Amino acid sequence: MSPTLKAPGGTARATFVTAYSAVTLAQITNALPGALNGTFAIDFRTSGAGLTWIAGMFMMGIVVFELSWGLLGDKFGRKKLLYIGALTSIVGSVLAASAPTTGVMITAQAIGGIGAGILFPISLSMIAAITPDHRARARAIATWAGFLSLGAVVSPVLAGLTSQLFTVPGETPEAPVAFSGWRVAYLVAAVLAVTVMGIAVRAQDVPADRARRLDMAGQATLALGLIALLYSTVQAVDSGFGAWDVVAGYVAGAALLIAFVAIEARSQHPLLHLALFKNRAYAITGIVAVTGMFAFLAIAFSTSVAVGGLALVETWKVGILFVFIQGPAFLLIPVVGWLIHHVAPRWALTGGFALMAVSGFWLSTFRLGTPEQFGGTPWTAFIPPLLLLGIGFALTVGAITAVAINTVDPQHIGMASATTNLLRDLGFALGPVIGSAIAFSLGASAFAAPLAGILNGAGLPAEAAAGLGQVPPLGFLAGWQGVIAEFSGHALAGGAPQAAVEGMVGALNTARPAIQGVAGTSLGQGFQMVYLVAGLAATVSAVLTLFITGGRTAPTADQVAESTEATAEADAEEAAQAAFKTPIAD
Template sequence: MTTTLTPQLRAGRREWVGLAVLMIPVLLISIDNTVLGFAIPAISTGLHSTGVQLLWIVDIYPLMLAGLLVAMGSLGDRVGRRKLLIVGASGFGAASLLAAFSTSAEMLIIARALLGLFGATLMPSTLSLIRNIFDHDKDRRIAIATWAAMFSGGAALGPILGGILLEHFHWSSVFFINLPLIALFIPAAAVLLPESRDPNPGRFDPFSIVLSMLALAPLVYAIKHSMSEGIDILFWASLSVAVVAGASFVLRQLATPNPMLDVRLFANRVFTSAVASNLLSVMGLAGFLYFGTQLLQLVLGLSPVEAALVLTPGLATSIAAGYLAVPIVARFEPRVVVPCALVLNATGMGIVAFTPDHSVAGMMLAFLILGIGLGTAEVITNDLILAAVPARKAGAASAISETAYEFGSVLGTTVLGGLSTFVYGSALQSAIGDRAGRSEFDTLGSALEQAERMSAAAGDRITEAAVSAFDLGVQWAAGAAVVLVLIAAVLTSFGLKGAGRLMPGANAEAGEEAAEEAGAQRSRT
């Protein structure tokens, strides 16, 4: 049997303008994922939040994203990806206003949860629309490089914007930056983006959504609880719920003809390796941004704007590396380029982990090297993820990719942030005794604020002990990040074997399926 493949058409001006429009929600999501970095000290003192509440304020947003991305990707396949983008952007704006006017830690956690809910409606549609808009391989890789550059660049831009705003305004100002972007996006999307949906999506599965949330939320809670309270019955109960719900979710997807998440995609070794690489490398980035922004301000004494400028070179190199990855991967196999990029990522973390005395120059160098590695790896792995599936499965593949990214962000803050908090608390207790167990010493920001109320001698002792304890926590967390990213490098060096040969085959498969679908459509007509 001979199959005639449809020629790949190069993108025109409308497609590239459409890509620019799609970058607005990407920036919204990625900036909001990290914009609280420099606001953490101000929030901890302004809302009098505990250490656990502070972690939930940061984590609830990517947790909701990770738990709902697959569901919203499935919903977009049914109702239309452009329509879901517009609805999600409107809700995102309303939730931003609620967050900006929060008067308690609990209110801010709820607002951040709503931001995650509506953010989940935005992300799957962006990458799947790219897969459907850009037919030509080279155009698609440039578009994905732009997507990845905006994602990683936006993640780094979040703390920078936050730092600049906090230098002049209240911490709530970090949420107002969403509103002008949303006002620009909604009319532009309605005019410039094509509607796209799965022609045969199957039924919507609410029970699978519940199972996915029951798998993720208790897992994150178990990790957080173990860091603050140790391993007890509540830890094991939460972990058991997560394991049972996760196994039930997988079995349900395997038994469904049109699953919400096609877990069979993980049978593809290249696909699985690329997803795992995304998750582990983003864990390192999220951890760095969580403790690094506090270290720059509270330990090294920089203002928010000064601390933001320290991260600027890393932002620039991350974006540049994303675009440079396109010609590099055309010359070298992904199984070589991706592990090398991840080793650079680990090197940046290693500077933080193994430097006895942290400095501004050291932090700038660390983030710059990390940015090069992350920007390179993200573009290549996301292209591999999309190229490994036919176009009709682009929504499922992009949802899995983004779920890995967001869940990596959750785990980075939970595991690495939790580890730094645990080491900080233990070291502080060793230095000042049982006083460290009081809520005003839960975070470095609140401990320093408490020290200011004491006598000079007692305040200096508390400040020195708290800073030393936090510094030790950062070193432990950065060391753990090095291990995680090196594991990702080893996995991809083996898992991406044959990736260069797979990509053309995958595109051929996509073309063949498209031809078959077109033939079936003509037969029905």
């Protein structure tokens, strides 16, 4: 390895500042939707599928290319790729700040996810390359992890403060908000990205390694396969799992991922070494990386929607709740490092997943979907279980990598670390996607019968009631005026007299409190089930970690150093930090 401390045209200090700023930026943009999903539901008047796309698209932008960015940085230069990542983040943030519709916001999230997906590994590899001493590298990576966790804490605070300070009320019930203050949070992220690019001018770089090869066939099949599966699961939220496009997406996704496995088995330069999964202990670690992180983000997503979107709690209060979720990962970095060093890491995993399970089960008992003034659960009641979730996450997110590399041979440390990161981030992506599919489908089923009773009691004709029965409960909550306008248009187009349509609209407006109350409680039941499923997933993860046995001892610094010569440097450097028992909490 050739350290860049002697490379001309830059300074080590600027390189460190660039890397730490870049990872903070990436994590801020990554975590912003967590505190804003409820607000998005109201502002964009989106469907359940639309809300799921907003929440999940960012993580998919990270996951689908995660195994390639480090290699591309080596091949074309890390500094160049960092510029691309920051510029992409600027585009995504500005587009999000100005998004008028759900579709534009989804596009902004996809662009922003790609930008963050570049910045995460590139910022890490930049500081690893200029710290050839193993102990200095461990300290630098620990600091990098601290700034990453700091971004996770800053993000919900930023979302809450901007929503509170910059929101401009509207003048009519149809337009209650003239300007949503959360948009300023994305503008702040864009300014930070510009700052990162300015600092990076003075950063050091290493010569590009043109010999590195990218597994294009593997990358393409992996990306398209994951996107197809995501598409089907999200579409099922509104269309149902039997819809033709949902079934076709699952078939295509499965075929592409099978092709990915076949390609990787034959590739001389694979993205993923399948032989890793022949190791029983590593395979278990991979499973819990997915199921455990699914549980974490399913609970976080459900809290954002249930508290912000259904209970209509102010965004700044939701931001405070997310500080309790994200804050422990930042505050407990030295504690978790000590635990992993002095206690077998699998016990940290078991304890962490157990705390997450308690959080999920506890939250599943809350009354959801009703504002506090009408008997719903007070927002402050969420603090204790969410604090348990945050502590559990702090214990598990870094320990997963430490356990994974302790179960493989030294020469496979880098690939094991990179693969574990991919599986962990896949779990993050699945949290809101599967959580939405559960909550909105169950909510629609629970909503159908009481809605029909209310509409019949309001005197609406059967055909009119049947048409409104196709509207999902979130539509009545987040887009009442749109529902009324669409209903009126269909009725008039069907030949109903103007007076009759006005009478039906009046009856609907009179029944609005009852309809929205039932819609909220129905969706609340759906999110109660998500909490329960997340608790079960965390419980399974905790139990599985008890069977991680037979792992070798932690790799030595020399073994890690040897592994860096044969693996992508971004992956190898994360392995180095795990060898020194300093978890990366991303």
